[in-house]
Amino acid sequence: MGNDPIAAPAPLLPVLYEDNHLLAVIKPPGMLSQADETGEMDMVTLLKDDLKARYQKPGNVYVGLVHRLDRPVGGAMLFAKTSKAASRLSESVRSRSFDKLYVAVVHGSPEAAAGRLRHFLRKDAGRNIVSVHHKQVPDAKEAILDYAVVAKQGGLSLIAVKLLTGRSHQIRAQMAEIGCPLVYDRKYGAPAVQGEQDIALWSTSIGVAHPVTKEWLTIHAQPPKTEPWSRFRDDDFIRARSILPLEGM
Template identity: 40%
Template sequence: MKKKPPFSVVYEDNHLLIVNKTAGVLVQGDKTGDKTLTDYCKDYIAKKYDKPGAVFLHPVHRLDRPVSGLVAFARTSKGLERMMELFRKRDIHKVYWAVVKRKPKEKSGKLTHWLVKDEQRNVVTAHDHEVPGSQKAELNYKTLGFMNDHWLLEVRPISGRPHQIRVQLSSMGCPIRGDLKYGFAKPNPDASINLHAFHLVFVHPVKKEKMYLRAALPEEEFWEQFLQYESVKAKDQHLDNTFSG
């Protein structure tokens, strides 16, 4: 089987590099010591711009290893500082697509939990009320459609907590397809989970233009059947805080 490239470039200028990450690639190093998306992207910049020596490139946020989609990197310290500020103020709007097996009870809704992360096991637990050491996590979701015995959800996290979407959907009784860690029955053949960071909307930190970025769905049969729902998204230029469609 042909190995998929670790990423494709979605947007690039002097300040930012935004890529569509392939599922299975780490964003930043962990104990496995596997090559990271940051390493791959630094190689790309060094080669493309013939830059000898160290390349300045920092991820502004992360995506879990089995998740695909948009990851933003800063290419300058000014870009990094300003992008971090946008994330801190929640001035970056993120839209994910998630595929689940069980139909959500409500067609759309808001989930609020308090999350506690077990660093040793790298697992997050969701609680319905505040508990010691917990962080509040909120997201909005909407059911977009049904296909091949699975439901496609659009998810907009309001906060940015580790494993947030995975654990919150699972707490609602709808674990993401392939996500064994959060209660799905069986793995996907490529060890990915069906969660894709589809859209990023923000104001460019230097050029001050409104950016609408989207990452194509993974080229994989299961995902590709959901492409018909993309037309709903294309109309979505008023994306600010509304749902598509």
């Protein structure tokens, strides 16, 4: 009995995919993607600690951040475990071959069941909020997304969203601009409701060419079975992937 192997500790976060080069996990809503001046726990630090513990690695562990999720947003997030993988994934992000699909629950429903939104967003860093403009203004950046209504339930709509640009608060601000703020997103005009939780925005799928094998890799993460996600069926979230499919699928 004294020679029994010691079981490796369980990962700190749900692991969606892992190999020698990549690690995909579910980011909890409310956690920072990377460290900031607050000193609060962030994904990169947490995963470094996790890898050191699980693989009993001495010294520093490499975790490369290649894309971000806004703090209130949860779901699939992909990290590099080597600098080579990080460099190649970062190039995929720059060339827009790093594909991401989000789902959101919004108040009401867009006038068109599917479409493309194009605005210009200007960030007020002091207030941590962006303003939406319909033409170019100083310091504003172009923001483009595709969306499709997946299902409707009790005055709410489940929306699939693909970003063509990656701007801070982009989905939140652009959906609010067309009169469909995300549920619980008071910052962008959602009505107050009882028992408020994290905003209803979730990174549900990532698609990218593997940085080493070059094979297309697809990662999925279902939203939690809590309000308002629980109003919709599992089939609705699966159908979202086919309505706005990732490249390579």
